[in-house]
Amino acid sequence: MKINLFFLFFLILTLGSVAQNEELIQFSGVVVSGDSLEPVPYCSILDESTKRGTVSDYFGYFSFVAHKGDSIRFSNVGYKTSHFVISDTLKGDKYSLIHILHTDTILLPGVNIYPWPSKEQFAEAFVNTDIPNDDYRRAVHNLQQAELKELADGTPMDGNMNFNYQMQQVQNKLYYAGQFPSIQLLNPVAWSKFIKAWKNGDLKRQ
Numbered sequence: 001m002k003i004n005l006f007f008l009f010f011l012i013l014t015l016g017s018v019a020q021n022e023e024l025i026q027f028s029g030v031v032v033s034g035d036s037l038e039p040v041p042y043c044s045i046l047d048e049s050t051k052r053g054t055v056s057d058y059f060g061y062f063s064f065v066a067h068k069g070d071s072i073r074f075s076n077v078g079y080k081t082s083h084f085v086i087s088d089t090l091k092g093d094k095y096s097l098i099h100i101l102h103t104d105t106i107l108l109p110g111v112n113i114y115p116w117p118s119k120e121q122f123a124e125a126f127v128n129t130d131i132p133n134d135d136y137r138r139a140v141h142n143l144q145q146a147e148l149k150e151l152a153d154g155t156p157m158d159g160n161m162n163f164n165y166q167m168q169q170v171q172n173k174l175y176y177a178g179q180f181p182s183i184q185l186l187n188p189v190a191w192s193k194f195i196k197a198w199k200n201g202d203l204k205r206q
Contacts, residue, residue: 027086028063029097031056031074040101043076048083080104 031040039060046053049070056062066072069088075081079101086095116122157165 023068024065024093025068025086025090026063026094027066027072027097028061028094029099031060031062031076031099031101033079034100034102037100040076040079043074043079043101046073046075047071048073074099074101076101078103078106 031043031045032038033040039056039058041056041058041060043056043060043062044053045056045062045064047064047066047070049067052064053072054062054064066086068086068090070086072084072086073081074084080103082099082101084097084099114122116125
């Protein structure tokens with residue numbers, strides 16, 4: 001009976017020490033930059049003991065469950081990787097942290113970009129290229145209607161153009177407020193524009 005009681009007491013102490021070492025805490029905090037104290041979003045936070053972790057949100061906040069004594073690794077692109085060890089003598093089941101990451105300067109080797117794969121092809125293109133030698137020919141080449149139309153179709157409207165378009169729509173609604181809009185079928189100006197476009201061949205090109 002005494003041996004069984006001693007064994008039971010030793011087992012309770014062992015389980016108590018293991019449970020104490022495996023005590024969980026809610027580990028949370030904010031990751032900020034060392035030079036400006038601005039939050040660091042989407043920082044990778046890894047518990048190296050359990051291989052679990054999380055990612056900080058847009059405001060640099062994070063929160064996950066960890067153990068006392070675990071080593072936490074903080075890493076993000078453009079910052080030096082740092083570590084933080086949770087103290088194993090903490091009291092309570094929560095711990096908050098403001099962790100600072102220092103910027104890391106990355107130097108990439110220089111890259112030379114050439115428009116031709118070899119010097120021979122560049123020399124051949126340089127000799128055989130017909131370059132306009134006067135301002136008029138260059139201006140005519142740059143003001144070709146097809147190229148200008150292609151550039152205009154691919155260029156989105158800026159803020160001023162969007163504002164003018166919106167104001168024009170509002171003006172049209174106010175002009176016809178309380179009445180039916182005019183029928184363009186009986187508008188002689190619209191017919192004149194249509195006949196002119198028909199004669200010029202604009203409809204055929206479209």
